[in-house]
Structures are given as C-alpha cells and as structure tokens.
Amino acid sequence: MAIIVDRSTRVLVQGITGREGSYHTASMMAYGTKVVAGVTPGKGGSSVNGVPVYNTVERAVRMHPEINTSILFVPAPYAPDAFYEAIDAGIKTIVVITEGIPLHDEMKMISYARSKGVIVVGPNCPGVISPGERVKVGIMPARSFSPGSVGIVSRSGTLTYEISEALSKAGMGQSTVVGIGGDPVVGLDFIEVVEMFNKDPETKAIVVVGEIGGDAEERLAQYIKEKGMVKPMVAYIAGRTAPPGKRMGHAGAIISMGRGDAETKIKALEAAGIRVAATPVDVANILSQIIDHRKA
Numbered sequence: 001m002a003i004i005v006d007r008s009t010r011v012l013v014q015g016i017t018g019r020e021g022s023y024h025t026a027s028m029m030a031y032g033t034k035v036v037a038g039v040t041p042g043k044g045g046s047s048v049n050g051v052p053v054y055n056t057v058e059r060a061v062r063m064h065p066e067i068n069t070s071i072l073f074v075p076a077p078y079a080p081d082a083f084y085e086a087i088d089a090g091i092k093t094i095v096v097i098t099e100g101i102p103l104h105d106e107m108k109m110i111s112y113a114r115s116k117g118v119i120v121v122g123p124n125c126p127g128v129i130s131p132g133e134r135v136k137v138g139i140m141p142a143r144s145f146s147p148g149s150v151g152i153v154s155r156s157g158t159l160t161y162e163i164s165e166a167l168s169k170a171g172m173g174q175s176t177v178v179g180i181g182g183d184p185v186v187g188l189d190f191i192e193v194v195e196m197f198n199k200d201p202e203t204k205a206i207v208v209v210g211e212i213g214g215d216a217e218e219r220l221a222q223y224i225k226e227k228g229m230v231k232p233m234v235a236y237i238a239g240r241t242a243p244p245g246k247r248m249g250h251a252g253a254i255i256s257m258g259r260g261d262a263e264t265k266i267k268a269l270e271a272a273g274i275r276v277a278a279t280p281v282d283v284a285n286i287l288s289q290i291i292d293h294r295k296a
Helices: 019-030 059-062 079-088 103-115 159-168 191-201 216-227 262-271 278-294
Strands: 010-014 034-039 052-055 069-072 092-094 119-121 125-129 135-137 147-154 172-181 205-211 233-238 275-276
Touching: 010 019, 010 059, 010 079, 019 191, 034 059, 034 262, 052 059, 059 191, 059 233, 069 079, 069 135, 079 092, 079 103, 103 119, 119 233, 147 191, 159 172, 159 205, 159 233, 159 278, 172 191, 191 205, 191 216, 205 216, 205 278, 216 233, 216 262, 233 262, 233 278, 275 278
Parallel strands: 010 034, 010 069, 034 052, 069 092, 092 119, 147 172, 147 205, 205 233, 233 275
Antiparallel strands: 125 135, 125 172
C-alpha cells in the first residue's frame, strides 16, 4: 500500500500547456503515473505528450470519469479559480505546485476543500511520490527515491530529496513521500500525514522534515505526547542558523516574536520522544539504530 497516490491514481494536469506543466507531465508519465487529461482554457482540442487537453475541468472529467487527482501548474493569480473548478468537478485529491498564492486566498481555498472532504497537498509544494507504486504527482526527481517502507513528510523540497537518497543508500526505501509545502497555510499538515502513515501497514517508520517558522512541528510534538508513537520516527529541522526576522526560502520559514526558531522545535520534538538529527545524512543513521534496536 501507499498513502494519497497509488496505482489507482488517475491524474488531470491543470496548466498542462505551460512550460512547467508540459515538462512535468512528461516526467510523471515516464515514471509510470497515469496522466489521462489536461486543462488549459483556450487550448482545448490540442494535446501534450499525447495527453488530450480540454478547456474546462468539467469537460475533462466528463470525458475521463476515472480522473480522481488533479495537479495544478497554474500561475498564482489564476490558481484559486482552477482549484475551485477541480473541487466543483468532483476531484477528491488536489496537489497544488503553484507558489506565491496570497495568504487570504490560501485560507479560503483550504477551508473550501475541507468542507468538501478534499485532500489537498500544498500549495507551494513538490508533490507526492509512492516509489513502490511507480506513481508521482509532483515535481520531485525520481532518481532520489526507491521502493521501501519509510514514510516521509516534509515542509522542504530539496532536503527531502537529499534525505531520501541517504535513506536509499542505507537500504531504506520509501513507501510514500509527501511534500506538504512551506507556506503558512497548507492543506495536509504533519499530524494528518503521520496519522495516514500510522494506518498504512507497509509503512514501518516515519521521517519528519521540518523547518523554521510557524508551529507545525510543535503541534506534531504535542500530538505525539498525547497519542504516543505507533512507529519509529526521526525528525530533522532545517534553518538552525537562520537569524530572527529573516525569511529563508519558503513564505512560512520566518522566525518572529520569539516563535518558530529551530531550537524551540527541536526541544518540543525531543520532549515528545522523537530523535532529531543534526544533519540530513544523520537521519538515515539514527533511523537504522532505532530499527535495529526494536528488532533486538
């Protein structure tokens, strides 16, 4: 098994005719993802990499009722409308790659999705990949991942790839890797994805990749303290040397008003019994120790 995306996933690409949309459509298909349709208003009747393009999501879903997942490569000013269009067409899983969506729009988008029971990954995220299922709905480089039983949930993109490669080299492949995004408002959060991994029988261990800003890691730590850990878990927090008040990459990666710094997050996670790696490579070493200890 895997979470969020698997062999049954059938993908619609919104913004498929743009440079990013067309490039990553080809990459997803080369990996094994079933991309069945695309949407770009005004480009209906054309095709991209053999994938038919429609003017509206409603038309695409009518022609391809098997569609159950959409990925957005739509520019920020138009992303909210594309997002609502996908939900109103009945699509239940949406991956939003787009960055730069205004915060007030993100709040409305996520609220509407939750009211409709829609799973949202992102915005401003690399997507989701399940290596054993040969499916990715996102922009991550396939070479960084291998089939296995470690679930990864991350606010970062490139660090996720680095940690996945280190795990693979240590003989620990991944069940599913979820990049939840680095904006202040996102769909799925750490707690929800960890719950999914805990329920997935093929996921035997969990890696959490956090970063400065916000309180998502602290909320996960509190959840673990209250509920307990079902599976071995290791965390890594990026941005240890970031100065207060300076934004580092993601919109949500900013330390302000004495909150959101790496030290606070690390202390909260360790207090919940979660070991925190000092470097990305250390994640694999620590996880190996924990798994070996449990086997003993």
